[in-house]
Amino acid sequence: MAHINVPEGVPGIRSLVMFRPETGKHLYELAQVLLREDSPLCPADRELIAAYVSHRNHCMFCRNSHAAAARCLYHEAASVVDAVFLDMQEAPISEKLKALLNIAGKVQISGKAVTAEDIEAARQLGAGDREIHDTVLIAAAFCMFNRYVDGLASFTPTNADDYAEMGRRMVEKGYVLPGER
Amino acid sequence: MAHINVPEGVPGIRSLVMFRPETGKHLYELAQVLLREDSPLCPADRELIAAYVSHRNHCMFCRNSHAAAARCLYHEAASVVDAVFLDMQEAPISEKLKALLNIAGKVQISGKAVTAEDIEAARQLGAGDREIHDTVLIAAAFCMFNRYVDGLASFTPTNADDYAEMGRRMVEKGYVLPGER
Numbered sequence: 059m060a061h062i063n064v065p066e067g068v069p070g071i072r073s074l075v076m077f078r079p080e081t082g083k084h085l086y087e088l089a090q091v092l093l094r095e096d097s098p099l100c101p102a103d104r105e106l107i108a109a110y111v112s113h114r115n116h117c118m119f120c121r122n123s124h125a126a127a128a129r130c131l132y133h134e135a136a137s138v139v140d141a142v143f144l145d146m147q148e149a150p151i152s153e154k155l156k157a158l159l160n161i162a163g164k165v166q167i168s169g170k171a172v173t174a175e176d177i178e179a180a181r182q183l184g185a186g187d188r189e190i191h192d193t194v195l196i197a198a199a200f201c202m203f204n205r206y207v208d209g210l211a212s213f214t215p216t217n218a219d220d221y222a223e224m225g226r227r228m229v230e231k232g233y234v235l236p237g238e239r
Numbered sequence: 240m241a242h243i244n245v246p247e248g249v250p251g252i253r254s255l256v257m258f259r260p261e262t263g264k265h266l267y268e269l270a271q272v273l274l275r276e277d278s279p280l281c282p283a284d285r286e287l288i289a290a291y292v293s294h295r296n297h298c299m300f301c302r303n304s305h306a307a308a309a310r311c312l313y314h315e316a317a318s319v320v321d322a323v324f325l326d327m328q329e330a331p332i333s334e335k336l337k338a339l340l341n342i343a344g345k346v347q348i349s350g351k352a353v354t355a356e357d358i359e360a361a362r363q364l365g366a367g368d369r370e371i372h373d374t375v376l377i378a379a380a381f382c383m384f385n386r387y388v389d390g391l392a393s394f395t396p397t398n399a400d401d402y403a404e405m406g407r408r409m410v411e412k413g414y415v416l417p418g419e420r
């Protein structure tokens with residue numbers, strides 16, 4: 059049961075934004091800009107960064123829902139998501155994406171853990187300022203979302219089908235407030 | 240020097256929102272709702288929670304600027320801010336605020352670190368759902384802001400007077416985008 063009185067049976071962050079839509083509005087708008095709108099990183103890679111950080115924070119709700127969204131967006135390459143969870147450095151993804159996931163993993167520990175060498179390694183593989191910026195902010199934002207969802211013990215479904223459905227909706231509709239779905 | 244090409248000499252998050260105003264807009268709006276708008280927690284206590292989490296994350300820019308804002312808002316009780324940094328449990332603040340800062344400190348570690356006992360202790364001292372919610376989300380949000388600011392190595396002023404001035408502006412104007420100041 060959640061730590062506060064949120065609508066029963068509504069999973070994760072959706073129940074929290076229903077409790078407090080004034081903050082929920084800005085959280086959803088931030089997610090929409092970060093994960094869907096203009097960026098040199100494709101939405102699949104951005105969802106993967108979100109899922110990877112959530113995986114490292116052991117936030118099962120965010121991990122599983124954003125992993126499902128990433129699988130939808132990668133189509134036939136959907137299996138890269140689980141390969142990254144298993145061993146990011148050995149996953150069949152580009153070296154550039156590995157360098158960005160390395161930065162995201164450092165952000166998950168602490169902003170100060172990101173070194174000039176981490177940034178330089180990503181640049182050498184073709185990452186520009188915007189890709190580095192968006193990677194850091196997506197990783198930082200999921201350190202917030204993960205803590206919000208787990209810090210209030212919101213409902214975390216355990217059925218894989220529920221997440222597959224959630225992932226499809228996140229890809230089709232984007233991040234819109236529950237009332238607007 | 241920052242890891243990406245942001246306006247020189249502009250401190251902390253302001254330089255980052257100038258680099259990417261599309262996300263900056265939502266970050267500032269979130270801060271404004273969380274720290275200034277309707278809440279059972281007064282703005283001084285909310286700024287203290289923000290500063291306390293930033294202190295624990297060793298994010299000097301956010302720690303010092305939000306500490307300065309909290310000192311402004313506490314007026315003659317400004318010294319409680321440094322007392323909390325020194326030893327939160329011994330600081331001359333209410334037991335209820337200590338219970339909320341304890342929850343914020345748990346969120347700083349991980350959402351999962353918040354226990355039913357932490358929540359119950361706050362409730363016994365008079366905290367309701369909204370106070371608990373706002374505490375968790377402020378703490379979670381500063382785990383994002385701190386990582387954004389330090390993960391991109393944005394400029395951190397070292398002069399105490401600069402922060403005092405920043406704190407006054409944050410109290411007077413609230414959280415508005417640099418162009419709108």
